[in-house]
Amino acid sequence: MIEKKDIALEKAVLIGIITKNQDEAKSKEYLDELEFLTYTAGGVVVKRFTQKMDMPNPKTFIGSGKMEDVRNFIEANDVGTAIFDDELSAAQERNISKILNVKVLDRTNLILDIFAQRAQTSYARTQVELAQCEYLLPRLRGMWTHLERQKGGIGMRGPGETEIETDRRIVRDKISLLKARIKAIDKQMAVQRGNRGKMVRVALVGYTNVGKSTLMNVISKSEVFAENKLFATLDTTVRKVVIQNLPFLLSDTVGFIRKLPTQLVDSFKSTLDEVREADLLLHVVDISHPNFEEHIDSVNKILGEINSGDKPTIMVFNKIDAYKPEPIDDDDLATERTKANYTLEEWKNTWMSKIGNNALFISAINKSNLEDFKKRVYDEVREIHITRFPYNHFLYPDYEDME
Template identity: 45%
Template sequence: MYNNNILIGVFKNFKYKSVEYLNELENLLKVFNGKVKNKFLQRRFKPHNLTYVGKGYLKKVALYVKENLIDTVIFDDELTLSQIKNIEKEIKCIISDRTKLILDIFLYKAKTSYSKMQIKLAQYEYLLPRLTHMWSHLKRQKGGIGLRGPGEKEIETDRRIIKKSILILKKKLKKFNYQLLIKRNRRKNKKSISLIGYTNVGKSTIISNLTKNKLFIDNKYFTTLDTKVNNYYFKNKKFLIVDTIGFIRKIPTTLIESFKSTLLEINYSDIILHIVDISSNFVIDKFLYIMDFLLKLNIIKKNIIIVFNKIDKIKNFNILYIKKIFNNKNILLKNNYIYYLYKKNNKKYKKKINFIFFTKNNKIYINKLKQLIFMVSAGFEPATS
């Protein structure tokens, strides 16, 4: 499906950031080795309600698609059913959006039956309101509820099939979640560390360096989907290290809901390692995206260590670089701590966070990270301020 593609986005007033967003969409396509033939950006206050981009601009895109034999057009936002219908009247090829692409990647990357069920549930919930115009028809089931009655429309049959599948998946996931809860309770007396961060920031690399367990590492988005727990010993003290799925801008809400039980693993952790790719574009946006997510999960008061990863990619890296980059109204860098400023229930709070630098396969940085983890777990550093 994702062979020759073009990407389309709209931007309000910051074109450079919008270009970066489309670059991120291109990186998502690399999971399928998809090729991007061109990128189209239109400046608008917000996406057009009927055609996403303006009608004139849509005709321009349609002409390009016809002349260059484009297979798929991917939009940077989730399209509504009416937008899909109107776009397909002009553009004669497969129409996709950011949400569908991410769902396809998750399904392609899923390894365990648990994660496959979570993603299937998210896909069905995405498809349900779009059945009247979905791109590929569902395979019919025979007999039982899926049997089509005389004169019944195919769309109603599909709707019943999906609704039934959603109910079945939710029951199975509920059973799996109960089993996960039992496993968590068994290890509640053990110190645990969860790694969280934007996708492709190097979480698996850090775990490999800490535990000496060789994990599969690939420079592509969403290498890890399944929550993995590794044993780790330091100074005769046992830790459990939990690797969680990476995050990305505009992640589908259906996926967040489906993976909520997996993400709650973070809530059982004593320490959260927030991994930040310091060499990434818009590092502040990505940093705040994760911090805001921790705030929404109501676990912001936990011990957090910011790990600035990939410092080797920054020429002449030092603390002044961090001070320059982290110049934001929601962040304060002071006395070798990062302060995350946030509001909750109309009250202002300030979260004090340890931070450390890191680069792979460097024993000095690896040992410094181990020492900081040990100190924080022993209570030598405050969790909040």
């Protein structure tokens, strides 16, 4: 199912909605992220469409008038792909495809496509293929376009229906096979984790594209792939790291994202065992992103789903070199000061002050404040190690004594 091939730059339009729970600013933010996902997948966005509505249209997601606008633009500009910001039902996808007569994707399908491109190891490819199969299963009927001329009831119990049922069985059998394969690999990986001994385990977690892999490269002096695209890293990478003379294991994990497809959360839960079994989490945050607080909430939500929300955690606010508060006109008394205008020092005096020394501010790419980072990690790992091996405490003095 996963093909490796060069993907041509595809022209695409994005479609989102504005609701009571998702105002115009939130909709724009989600579409910004969807555009970045499209770019990561190998596409270029030529136009966005949004519509205010109480809830998505159950048949076509957006209203008929807005759909006609989309169709006219697609035909006039030779656009081949329409991407919707929320997951479409099988029926919605079929209906929209008939109207637009182009490839129709939703956010889930787009993320699955990116994962398919990024999967390097056999394990990652197996997990992505499982997620694809589970996404595909309820949508098989829409792929049999030659049945569109037939209606339900009499006459439908022919070869066409048999072909659909046959395909469903094939996909279900494939899902069972992939789950068995993942279970076997999980056992092998569990043995590998067991063979690492009792070394302290530290895991990098965070939203996608926050700089985890860059930080991994700086700290472990390794060459983990890092790129300014979403989901640059899929496979968990584990490196032995030594700060001063204290060794520990550091793992780089797949980045999280809002509206992460359920299929991916389920199939990648095994990869996240590195997070579940970690003694310490380094929650990396891109503080230069205007909505980094929501990214934190999204990561914490997924950590809770994998029973890792209560682990010892250090918040690492990365990309301080790129942080630029929005300027405010002091002469304009009507201008309301917001979080967008905060300086880094002002941010540090907000809720971040309650975190104390568990909040670090660094730039991995410029190596700013890395000594403070190393000291904090050293102190935490040392405390965990001494708790585990109290007779070894003399081997690892305080960080200051190592200078």
